[in-house]
Amino acid sequence: MKLKAIIVEDEKTSRDILKNYLAKYCPKITLMGEAENIEEALILIRNNDLDLVFLDVEMPYGNAFDLLDKVGDRQFETVFVTAYNQYALDALNAHASYYLLKPISIDKLIEAVDYVSEIKEKENSLQQTILKPVNTQVVGKITIPQQNGFEVLEVKDILYCQADDNYTKIFLKDTKKLVSKTLKYFEEVLSDNGFARVHKSYLVNVNQITEYKKGKGGSVVLSSGKQIMVSPSRKKELLSYFK
Secondary structure (H helix, E strand, O other), X not given: OOEEEEEEOOOHHHHHHHHHHHHHHOOOEEEEEEEOOHHHHHHHHHHOOOOEEEEEOXXXXXXXXXXXXXXXXXXXXXXXXXOOHHHHHHHHHOOOOEEEEOOOOHHHHHHHHHHHHHHHHHHHHHHHOOOOEOOOOOOOEEEEEEOOEEEEEEHHHEEEEEEEOOEEEEEEXXXXXXXXXXXXXXXXXXXXXXXXXXXXXXXXXXXXXXXXXXXXXXXXXXXXXXXXXXXXXXXXXXXOOEO
């Protein structure tokens, strides 16, 4: 599918390089415009239905994070392009789909565009169909340790698990459990039972998802009404559970 995109970069040379790379190596991209500061970027974002924004971090009179704060909830994906790798964590927290370091690697640029394209294709297809989990029925039990033994939980009753340092909170329909195991441990234990890691802090039961919302990184709504943000790096994996 074609991706409508803009470039937000204050240096003309960098804009031209990225623009030329996109034209030559990324035919999926339809460039809708370019901006050299936050004000110009806001105008382009508000006047276009965008799929992707290539975003430099440092700009005059603000930075990429200031721009995203002003935009608020959004349905486009972001690819950060910067010469400074210290912004990587901030980019993840700002729900960037990809992070490219200057000078831009053509292979990494193509990889970023393909990644966003796959996400957008899946999101668009899900709007046209009924959500149907690949795992139509979750069965089985797991045990969690207690001081005097262990407790048995029905896997199908688990809504989601949340990381709490080296502990994990397991949320059931009517209660929650605190277990002295990491979220990674439960990710491995429940990997064959229809559970998806949607965020560094959350593991959700796919069969308990009632709604998927596009937007700032995307989010899922569970049968309990709980809404959980989906990290861009985890979105592709989550969407693969539906057909």
